[in-house]
Amino acid sequence: MKYQNILEEELKNKVGHDYFAAYNHTDIIERIDFAVAHPETFFGQKHYFLWAEAKRANFDIYKALAQLVLTIGKARTFERLLPPNYLGVFNSQLIAFIPYWEVQDIFTQNDFNWSVTPSDHNTAEFEQVYNRVKxxxxxxxxxxxxxxxDKELHTFIKENFVIGKTSTNKIQITKNNFITIYNKWLQIVKPTIQFTRWEEAKKDQILDADFYLADLLSSEKPFSKRKSESSARKQQISYGSLQR
Incomplete structure (x- = not known):
């Protein structure tokens, strides 16, 4: 066993040093045990790749991961910070990851009792989450x-803990995180749009928020349909009021 007879804090330090040295792995986010972020901030915000639960010895990883999901859901951490690519768990023997988007629907369930204690393994809520992550x-x-x-783990981290890796990071947008994601869109996406007449557009009641909403809607449509709609939209703009 690589990490034998050590306490949880030492385990977190060693795992961070041995596998995530190229990243920021020292952040403490509320009651989340371990977090991995890009070493640089972007427009003052951190991009997290992993939020994880750490347990010493050979603690059941399914139970630990279920506890992490309940901890995040109870604190509504995802409403204050953009969620990571992965949720994870590790003990002294192994580490495991699940894509965040695979469990994010749990956080928006109307009938879910978030007042339960995450460490209480006898609740119906814990059983539901446990079965899902398992x-x-x-x-x-x-x-x-x-x-x-180790070789496979290092490869997994290198290939997936990358800015712009979106295949496993589909963030669900809700009324609670809508503004947070919109502000990030303003900082990162808006400057890349090849359109400079924002002030004139406002006079015709065309706002940057319209572009943001168009992005959200287009991301849910097949590419062929998006392409045809995009062409039609370009034609409308070409002959619309903005060209007067």
């Missing part, structure tokens, strides 16, 4: 044994 981990090879699978 199913995800059993059908995906997102778990690695320390020492034995």
């Amino acid at each position: 199913n995800i981990l059993e059908r995906n090879a997102y778990h690695f044994r320390f020492g034995t699978d």
Whole structure:
């Protein structure tokens, strides 16, 4: 066993040093045990790749991961910070990851009792989350044994802890995080739009928020449909009031 007979805090330090040295792995986010972010900030904000639960010895990783989901949901952490690419868990023997988007629907369930204690493993809520994360981990090879699978683990981190890696990071936009994501869109996406007449557009009641909403809607449509609609939209703009 690579990490034998050590306390949880030491385990977090060693895992951070051995596998995430190229990243910021020292942040403490509320009651989340371990977080990994890009070493640089973007427009004053951090891009998180991982929020994880850490447990010493050979603690059940399914229970630990379920506890993490309940901890995040109870604190509504995702409403104050953009969520990471992955949620994870590790003990002294192995580390496991699940894509955040695979469990994000749990956070918006209307009938879910978020007042339960995350560490109480006897609630119906814990059982529901436990079954979900167990199913995800059993059908995906997102778990690695320390020492034995080090090569594969380093490769996984290198390939997936990357800015712009979106295939496993589909963030659900709700009324609670809408403004947070909109502000990030203003900072990062808006400057890339090849359109400079924002003030004139406002006179015709065309706002940057319209472009933001168009982005949200177009991302849910097939590319062929988006392409045809985009062409039609360009034609409207070409002959519309903005060209007067």
